[in-house]
Amino acid sequence: xxxxxxxxxxxxxxxxxxxxxxxxxxxxxxxxxxxxxxxxxxxxxxxxxxxxxxxxxxxxxxxxxxxxxxxxxxxxxxxxxxxxxxxxxxxxxxxxxxxxxxxxxxxxxxxxxxxxxxxxxxxxxxxxxxxxxxxxxxxxxxxxxxxxxxxxxxxxxxxxxxxxxxxxxxxxxxxxxxxxxxxxxxxxxxxxxxxxxxxxxxxxxxxxxxxxxxxxxxxxxxxxxxxxxxxxxxxxxxxxxxxxxxxxxxxxxxxxxxxxxxxxxxxxxxxxxxxxxxxxxxxxxxxxxxxxxxxxxxxxxxxxxxxxxxxxxxxxxxxxxxxxxxxxxxxxxxxxxxxxxxxxxxxxxxxxxxxxxxxxxxxxxxxxxxxxxxxxxxxxxxxxxxxxxxxxx
Numbered sequence: 001x002x003x004x005x006x007x008x009x010x011x012x013x014x015x016x017x018x019x020x021x022x023x024x025x026x027x028x029x030x031x032x033x034x035x036x037x038x039x040x041x042x043x044x045x046x047x048x049x050x051x052x053x054x055x056x057x058x059x060x061x062x063x064x065x066x067x068x069x070x071x072x073x074x075x076x077x078x079x080x081x082x083x084x085x086x087x088x089x090x091x092x093x094x095x096x097x098x099x100x101x102x103x104x105x106x107x108x109x110x111x112x113x114x115x116x117x118x119x120x121x122x123x124x125x126x127x128x129x130x131x132x133x134x135x136x137x138x139x140x141x142x143x144x145x146x147x148x149x150x151x152x153x154x155x156x157x158x159x160x161x162x163x164x165x166x167x168x169x170x171x172x173x174x175x176x177x178x179x180x181x182x183x184x185x186x187x188x189x190x191x192x193x194x195x196x197x198x199x200x201x202x203x204x205x206x207x208x209x210x211x212x213x214x215x216x217x218x219x220x221x222x223x224x225x226x227x228x229x230x231x232x233x234x235x236x237x238x239x240x241x242x243x244x245x246x247x248x249x250x251x252x253x254x255x256x257x258x259x260x261x262x263x264x265x266x267x268x269x270x271x272x273x274x275x276x277x278x279x280x281x282x283x284x285x286x287x288x289x290x291x292x293x294x295x296x297x298x299x300x301x302x303x304x305x306x307x308x309x310x311x312x313x314x315x316x317x318x319x320x321x322x323x324x325x326x327x328x329x330x331x332x333x334x335x336x337x338x339x340x341x342x343x344x345x346x347x348x349x350x351x352x353x354x355x356x357x358x359x360x361x362x363x364x365x366x367x368x369x370x371x372x373x374x375x376x377x378x379x380x381x382x383x384x385x386x387x388x389x390x391x392x393x
């Protein structure tokens with residue numbers, strides 16, 4: 001069976017193959033295990049991939065490039081609106097050569113994929129990879145996609161992160177992972193070997209963007225160090241805010257406390273987690289933050305914002321939740337952990353036990369069962385070993 005994937009993610013074609021953002025590429029590798037062919041309908045650049053991109057490892061994945069359109073300016077929005085007919089025509093050409101459609105939302109292409117897929121494909125499934133509840137600053141087109149997918153009009157399964165009030169039966173809680181079985185074993189070993197440290201070791205993993213509130217983390221660290229507590233923070237990832245964040249760290253006299261690594265191989269990310277005590281993720285909005293799940297699996301104390309799925313992930317004593325822009329609240333929790341790290345032992349254990357349920361192998365089998373149930377197909381079990389690609393974070 002041939003699967004078409006409608007995705008707004010930017011892909012990169014090089015002599016080494018096709019690359020994309022790490023967690024997304026690893027997930028599509030899993031989808032490719034279940035189909036004879038996977039054709040991506042999405043943007044593609046013939047340039048060097050950024051540090052957080054990894055290669056697709058499955059040879060049955062190809063791409064039919066879609067032109068990149070959109071932007072924040074008024075002229076870009078008008079241009080996008082004018083180009084909708086051409087975008088729909090390009091998508092229809094790609095959809096004509098597949099047997100089933102997987103639409104990934106939210107995104108401009110995702111919205112068109114939902115509108116077209118409803119009429120083109122009998123076998124279809126959507127993934128909503130954002131927060132499945134309204135949030136401040138949400139774009140109207142994002143709200144529209146969520147409404148369409150949540151309605152009976154869509155008529156097909158939708159996977160979302162978490163379980164929410166008044167969730168229709170076709171909207172199904174689903175969780176992805178960055179970790180294969182071997183990686184899970186490494187996480188369990190790291191927990192067994194973890195020893196107390198003389199300083200509080202904080203880590204952040206992800207994109208360096210405004211919505212991640214890394215300025216809040218830096219100011220909270222300044223607050224904690226002013227109390228005479230020893231703190232070391234490692235910020236892993238790339239993004240448009242890196243330069244301004246490095247400048248802020250200098251202004252706050254945190255040059256000796258905070259290290260920016262840029263994008264690093266996933267193997268190195270695991271090493272960083274083994275040498276950390278706390279992960280902080282106080283974003284304005286989140287779907288299923290895979291870095292948070294990975295840190296939980298490694299037994300870190302996790303502090304997240306009270307947005308999106310994070311309260312569900314860190315509920316029942318698995319972590320700590322604070323308002324996303326509250327420097328004092330974050331500093332207070334970091335100070336408590338620094339002064340009494342032993343109080344978090346049971347929290348670490350509960351977090352690890354919960355997160356280690358979700359592996360790449362488990363994701364693949366869950367997808368297979370879901371597709372067979374909802375589509376009436378008979379996709380056979382896959383026995384090949386899943387290997388998480390050693391790409392960048």
